[in-house]
Amino acid sequence: MNTNANASTAPAKTSRAAKPIGQRAPLRIKGSLIDNALGRTVIQALAVVLFFGVWELAVRAGLVSSFMVGSPLAIFHALVRSAQSGMLLVDTGYTLFAAILGFVLGTAIGSTAGLALWYSPFVARVIEPFIVSINSVPKIAFAPIVVLWFGTGLVSKVALAVSLTAIIALVAAYEAAKEADPDLQALLLTLGASKNDVFYKVVVPSTLPYIIATFRINVGFGLVGAVVGEFISSEKGLGHMIFTASSLYDLNTVWAGLFMLMAIGFVLYFAIDRIERALLPWKAQSAASTLRV
Secondary structure (H helix, E strand, C coil), rough: HHHHHHHHHHHHHHHHHCCCCCCCCCCCCCCCCCHHHHHHHHHHHHHHHHHHHHHHHHHHHCCCCCCCCHCCCHHHHHHHHHHCCCCCCCCHHHHHHHHHHHHHHHHHHHHHHHHHHHHHHHHHHHHHHHHHHHHHHHHHHHHHHHHHHCCHHEEEEEEHHHHHHHHHHHHEEEHHHCCCCCCHHHHHHCCCHHHHHHHHHHHHHHHHHHHHHHHHHHHHHHHHHHHHHHCCCCCCCHHHHHHHHHHHCCCCHHHHHHHHHHHHHHHHHHHHHHHHHHHHHHHHHHHHHHHCC
């Protein structure tokens, strides 16, 4: 009896143990203790603390010169002094406003112009060499001209930010419009749709992900335009703060301004990510499902 029972159960155990590899459940890391939002945040925070800790220890040990690289503790004191005087808030607000306004105007103008070129391939081919030529020129080279035209106030900073962001948005929108599904466009035209119908039902939806993708790039260029304008001529802004401190060899204040620019860039990037999730929810769901595999 026992022999027969053992013999009858042995194949079942063997079949479970010899399960084909192709049928095994895929390895998932979703449940990992660190591969989640909280775990990643903790690791990132520890990396930042470690970086500044090593930096401060190296300065205190005399391994690096505080005059040449600054000191995290001295940078923190520079931020506190600037915040207490109220200038940090003023400078940050000035730069942030110029960067956001330049980003919005430049992206809107460039994207609209790039999409409008879809209506006339002939015009697009005529002006394409000029677009390439303008795009190849470093936009910072236009800064003296922009300041000469628009003065030393806020308008020149916004105009410089627009000059950097508009051309990028234009090129991205134009290239995306050219890649819109030609078969679907031809199908709508054969069904009696007008060119405007094809534009709004095919071209615009297909280019929207590419246009939103340029938001991430243009956020940085908007900050670059604003800061460069403040370098050249300004009485406010983080660029003015950095330029003035560098001329006085106050490296700690320079680092304080740079870290504030990094913080602004991070906040704006996070805001763009939220906008993308709201406008393109299917893209976020696709990315999440890919990470779960």
